[in-house]
Amino acid sequence: MTLLLAGASLTGISTSFAQQVKENNQAEFGEFMNRKGTYTRSASGKPNVGYWQNEADYEINVTLDEEAHTLSGSITLSYTNNSPESLDFIWMQMEQNRFKEDSRGTLTTPIQGNRYNGDTDGGYDIANLQAKVGSKGSTSNKYIVSDTRMQVWFNEPIPANGGTATVSMDFSFKVPVEGMDRMGRLEVEDGWIYAFAQWYPKVAVFDDIEGWNVDPYLGAGEFYLEYGDFEYSVTVPYDYVVVGSGELLNPKEVLSKELQNRYAKAQESDTTVMLITADELGNTELTRPKQDGTITWEFAIENSRDVAFAASRAFIWDAAKIDLPSGKKILAQSVYPKESDGQEAWARSTEYSKASIEHYSEKWFEYPYASATNVAADIGGMEYPGLNFCSYNSKGEGLWGVTDHEFGHNWFPMIVGTNERRYAWMDEGFNTFINHYSTLAFNDGEYPSNLNQTRRYVNFFTSETREGIDTYPDVVNISNLGMLAYNKPAMGLLMLREYILGHERFDNAFRSYIKTWAYKHPQPSDFFNHMDNVAGENLSWFWNGWFTGTGNIDLGISAVIPYAGNYVVVLSNKGEIPMPVLLEISYDDGTTERKMLPVEIWQRGDTWNHLIKTEKKIESVVIDPDKILPDINLGNDNWPQALYDNK
Incomplete structure (x- = not known):
């Protein structure tokens, strides 16, 4: 690098600092996509x-057969068409069909496999489908299943602007062992842990952007769902514990008197209360209201896009109170096998859950559901409204990280309902960002x-x-x-x-x-x-x-030159992405100061000269002193005084 000498004339300096602009960078500062307002989006x-979205309410009743490892039951979808057009049919998501040998997801999985491997002997069995418009419409049983989608036809269109329809059917499927790291079953010493997600046929989103969103479920792409109210019941063997999205509606029917007392205590406790300890596993006389047959657990959640649940006789169960900014109190709870027990592991899960929900509620938006449940399963980490599945092997920092991340998903995409199947960055990326601050805040x-x-x-x-x-x-x-x-x-x-x-x-x-x-x-x-x-x-x-694209940031300091009793810092933008430039200037008297130059310095070209007015001698200049920017070239971010003195 050749630098001008301190004694250079004003004319020479001015000439050397002149912007040699061949072409401006206005294209980088203009609109890059169609962001103009429309009737539906401003x-x-x-x-x-004119914004609208449709509504989907569900009533679901299922029974678990632990011998056959099947879940079977019935569903009634109540659908409201708020769109400005009538609908002859609806599309439904049939995500269990991903677990078939000829599914698109199976056939697009590399030979060597990946995270989204799944069993291939599953899929839905559908029976007794009935679809009708309004309360008096005639019943249709016409439908077409195509991979992970099902098209249900009506005998007459669902009217626009508030027309309603119902679709009911019976369904069953074999619960996979390998559930694409989203669901499935795990055998531990005390029995099976069942993690149920993507477990019921659900309506696809019909929106103002492209109408029906019918991208198939392949694996990496997650979900895009309508909002509505859910009521669902799960019938299991009497000695099982079931936890699910939303509020447990019938604790008196499924919990013993002792367990009801502990459950009530946990709802008022800032510290973790044991509901079922490791030593009490199998002691159904203490924890269950009946000693044979089956029992039905009932749940409900409002204004949700999905529900998930877990069931097992192997669950240790603990809980504590969550305090929300409005003054409302809800329940944090965790279920896990004894293989996951211990203070270095899942015994801290509820503590983590409580801290996570309280932080996000205070900082961004209040958590809307009645409970926040963490489930230990053979799943690395997967989120559903009010309920997570996290690895039963996680401990310490790893368990905090996955618990906090999955609960953070309640904000993205459970509250803010983005299309995960296409824009994973709008939920995973936003969530990873808020996880950063919750982690900094947790226990200081x-x-x-x-x-x-x-x-x-x-x-x-x-x-x-x-x-x-x-x-x-x-x-x-x-x-x-x-x-x-x-x-x-x-x-x-x-x-x-x-x-x-x-x-x-x-x-x-x-x-x-x-x-x-x-x-x-x-x-x-x-x-x-x-x-x-x-x-x-x-x-x-x-x-x-x-x-968009693959451009990078590369800001640099080309020179620091004395000029008329002051200094000029010569800056360059060698990357594809312009950025404001934060300079930290260190002086020979030990003081420092920071100056932020706006991004607009790069609108006319890729070099810029900044005048620093000072009577002090500059020792060094650094770009981005806190190293916030992922600048790809570390070598040109600093100007050391020694470099100038040697010239």
């Missing part, structure tokens, strides 16, 4: 006057968070096999999924909060986004527009650079 990122940082160590991921950002965040999860290279769905979008929000917008502006916008789209279906453009409007910043350059 340009400010809110539901517009008992466990570390590494999200802010962005430069540890330089190898990914410079890899030739990297892909963009906007790649669909079923398309993305599995080795890239963790970065593209989780870490890179989370880093994007981290940069917005810690570097670009600051805490107050970001938090106002992010909270407003959650509140505005709670129990609704935002698209990526709704998020971008809403953040721009509430934060008061046109962030198109950031959404374009970070959330």
